Amino acid sequence: MTTTREAPEPVTDVELVVLLDEGGSPIGTAPKADVHTDATPFHLAFSCHLLDDEGRMLVTRRALGKRAWPGVWTNACCGHPAPGEHMETAVQRRVRQELGVDITALELALPDFEYRAVDASGIVEHERCPVYIARVDGELRPDPDETVEWQWVEPERLLAGVRATPWAFSPWLVLQAEQLPLLAGAA
Template identity: 60%
Template sequence: MSSPALERVVLLDSSGRPAGEALKSEVHTGETPLHLAFSCYAFDADGRVLFTRRALGKRTWPGVWTGSVCGHPAPGEDSQEAVVRRLDQELGLTANAITMALPEFAYRAVDASGVVENEVCPVYLARVDRDPTPDPDEVAEWQWAQWDDLVRVAATTPWLISPWAVLQIAELAPVLPDLLPEFVTICP
């Protein structure tokens, strides 16, 4: 794995096709170009979802609660492989199963400092079997939560979580009942 300062992201054209690459450390600005990312919501065997609070040193949305893990596939790296890599790097977790939930999710958001996120960001669900051991440079805190509680938070107090999580949770809510039983057993 290369140094975080040398990580590269895949730039996309307006149709979402690869159109180059750039250093991750230089791409997130007030005029961030469209680029490829991913998000993942990790669930345990009881159907609880892992929610994380971004480290205070993060460039965008520091200290904000969000999904389990997000990141950027490296040039030439499959998005699902990137999910597996970041689950391990950020949370010390290994996925027992992964499924694509929202293949065409995309968003643009501006944080309080003016930094823009502008991403085509497929959303995955993963099954994990233990608590995380997070990298403190990536994750300040974590919590297992009931999915329905997160749906309520996203709908009623969206300012408490990342803007991409608000949008993703709203899109996941109607499809999750069909996807989740594939790899978790939800307890009442």
């Protein structure tokens, strides 16, 4: 008797992003390395804001080698869930990759956040980007290919800075700052 088995999924190092239709439903995948262009399709991502034990928020400066918004100050971490990956797992994975730290008390703060923005080089971000808040559990050890500088700041000072100089921050941080309950309470 002969039996057949399905071939296992090929193992690949290509990082994929989940593409979305206008309503936010998954419609496919694309390699992350190819998706961010001047015609970036709508896709799934996330943002995470981190707090320390003193209630300060982490802002990071994107590495100068980043394709989009290099050198811009932004929230603690952003990323994309892999196809089929739970969003919370993706957040924890990406924070560990970018900042070298674990997180606790992960909470969804803005489940329906979406934005489209174009950087100075013409690269477009077009994302459904749920926003999370978490606490750090340990000392930061940022990956220099992701983060070149970081600073802990009181929420009210961050909000004041974003309002005074929005051009110095990522567009997603500027938009999130007005919506996040943590920052709205700092006004």
